[in-house]
Amino acid sequence: MGPLSLITFIPLLGAIVILFIPKEKETAVKVVALVATGICLLIAAQLYVGFDNSKPGAPDPAGMQFVEGPYPWIPSFNISYYMGLDGLSLPMVLLTALLCFICIVASWNIKQSLRGYFSLFLLLDTGMQGVFCSLDFFLFYIFWEIMLLPMYFLIGIWGSQEDRREYSAIKFFLYTLVGSVLLLLAMLAFYFATTPHTFNMLTIMQQAGTFSRTFQTYIYLAMFIGFAIKVPIFPFHTWLPDAHVAAPTAVSVILAGVLLKMGTYGLFRFNFPMTPEASQYFGWMLAVLGAVNIIYGALCAMAQSDLKKLVAYSSISHMGISLLGMAALTPRGMVGSLMQMFNHGTITAMMFLLVGVVYDRVHHRQIDNFGGLRTKVPIYAGIFSLAFFAALGLPGLSGFIGEALCFIGAFPVYRTITIISLTGVVLTAGYVLWMLQRVLLGPLNPRYEDLPEISGREVFTLAPLGAIVVVLGIWPAPLLNLMTSSMNNLARIFAP
């Protein structure tokens, strides 16, 4: 078994082990989950070290790394077990492994049906890693759909009652299922369009030139809706605020940190190389929707009185920047977009964790009910400021790099749209600073005289993310180098 199978299936193994632990041994359950995700994190580190930055990645099978397969699975339908990484998927795999590990630590205070929670969480982990590692469309689809089940239960059972968890859970489920069934049709269409019929994603990419214009247009749109719901792109975004707010902290982190990235990952992995002509044709649409996301998300965030909703809407805004970058179809824009995906994953994870920390203590999230927390909990306030400054794109922190690259990449291609989008940066600064002022500054609200400081465990979940945010802000090369050659290779399809 290669590292990719291990990183995918060790969580599943952990989930199965957890089911056999007696209900009373709560610590054992948590430790198994921790060990499983810990091993995955180590494997991820090993992948990072062993990754060859110079290889070009998809669609050349030789450009992929850590390849396993293709091993025949259902030969009569040409389905195989085929996994591999390139500069596009590796950052996502690293992000997933890191966030899953952190989320297990962040879930330490879960009280209700522990075994169910942790085994579903690990199943979710398997689904996510599988999605990023698969090179067979069918395999990808199975993983893609498998993620829905644990997510539904995690939001529905462990979510917060006052935020309508049942409603949010089924809304998330239905929305994403609409997207995935369209993806299913696209998958079958590719199967019958290729000769010989295949689900091998790399082969489909190589044969992309033979697909007719109309075929590409329809398939592009079908896949686009599937991925747009995940990103989420306006107007398919309405599930997101509900789901994020209702979900328990760790699940919000995974939702915003990893699941949203699957949308943009899908656009990079499927839409661009498999329907290149249509991608070029619809580039402007992506840019416009990106701009809408940026500005609409920021305006909505500004209007929120609930801290978690504010973070949720800020995700919509930040994913818009990523869309704008990829819409440029130039190497710079695409690298920026992928950077933005990774950075948003770490920054938004921090923000949700921080919201969770304060929610655990005061059991509300109303921005206006806070005030002056800076004096009472200085360490918390420090980390809080770091995360939100990173989100507003302060130079020197990682958020800035991705945003800047996206805007610089998009500017030569879509001048007006980029200029309009840039107002979003100002709006972001507006809502972040305004919120920081209401929460941290001013006189201390007397209700919080006894507010305890952030605990060691909570700092442990935030510290690695904070370190990444700072380091990548000053020195982005370690991440940038991973993706450059793959993204250059991908952009080559669109080179005039």
Place this chain on the structure above:
Amino acid sequence: MSPNNLESLNYILPEMIVTLSVLVLVILDLLVDGEKKRLMTGVTVAALVLTLFSIAALYRAGERSLFEGMMALDAFSLFFKMLFVVATILAAVFSLESADVGSRRIGEFYALLMALVLGGFLMASATDLLMMYLALEMVSIPSYLLSGFQKEVRRSNEAAIKYVIYGGVSSGVMIYGLSLLYGMTGTTNLYKMAEVLSTSQPYPLTLFVGIAFAMAGFGYKVASVPFHFWCPDVYEGAPTPVTAFLSIAPKAAGFAMLARFFYSGVAHQAGAQLAFTGVDWPFLLAVIAAFTMTLGNVVAVWQDNLKRLLAYSSIAHAGYMMMGVVTLSGEGLRAMMFYLMAYLLMNLGAFLVVILMARRLNGEDIGAYKGLGARSLFVAVVLTIFLFSLTGLPPTIGLIGKIYLFAALIEHKWYWLAVIGVLNGVVALYYYARIVRAMFLEQPATAEPIALPGRSLALLTAIAAPTVLFGLYWTPLIDLADRSMRMLTGP
């Protein structure tokens, strides 16, 4: 090649075993006194297992036309016969678990069940219009009796009456359609009919009316729109093991007959494709399929009784399977057959849970399932597997079945139907998830745990495990469907 009437007897061993077992059951019922439910179930299952072996043995016999063109012996019919047998074995075992079927009249019950199986066998292999009609009636009449089996229960009686009335009208319309076809072609043999239709120029309106009326019979058996009205009431009122059985066996028989009627009787080979005289039948079938699944799914959303909900869901699934027939291709047929196997597992599984829980939760309403996850995690998880399989989520056989159906549609360029089909899956998720939500997301009225006997647990596992495992590796099933696609091509 075609054996004469006497020689044909060699090829109907399964039918003979079933007939014999009907007689044995009736006589045994008279001889044995007292508690005989287990004994009768044992005899029935034993006879069915024997039948299964005799069917498997016939797989090697090749394709033949039996009884002067009345019946076909081919892999296609054998496949459906195996499907009935498996469904009947499960239904018989379910009856053991259910209080709906009492001990006193159990012999009668199984005798009727076996008579129904015989009818199903004939439906699967009939190649003559008259034979088809007789076989259909042979399935219908025991179905009426079985659905009204609880004489003392009003709902059961109502179900039987409704079933009889709808069934009577449908088969009347059907035989009228068949008579028109006979009038036009001068034959009742399917193959000769196809030959005449392709060479002569039949009057289009008569042809249309004839086939459309014949469709009434098939549509009624598979419960497709607009012949579905009986379905929810009968499913709700009938004893649950009977409902479970009716949801799969007559439906499968209906599809077998429908497919044979169109493939062998109406269409003719034009090059590599099947072609039609006069009317664009695939398009009409596609419209029926689209309406059937949409109606079934949309109306199911409003149901609070689980049996009624599963009835509407079975209408929807008839629509899905109809999509396989629409393409009039080997791929479509194979997908339909694969889906039937999937449907057998997941639907019978869901009904088994309803049977087991009816007494323990005091009802069949979704509300009664509130908090089942906390009271019996195993049952709740197993039901979730079946429901998600019916929805078409991985890793279950339901998803694979749907993928084969959609693959057939896309290969044959039925894009609009495929889009309607997949979107229907989303509607379906909503109402299946309502049950899941009640079980896991809502609090139980009492926290008292539910304990099931080991036998029930084993039975649940025996159905749930293949539902998941075949969702991960389904080569054996698709190979079986592949081998079983071959229909007899000529008299």
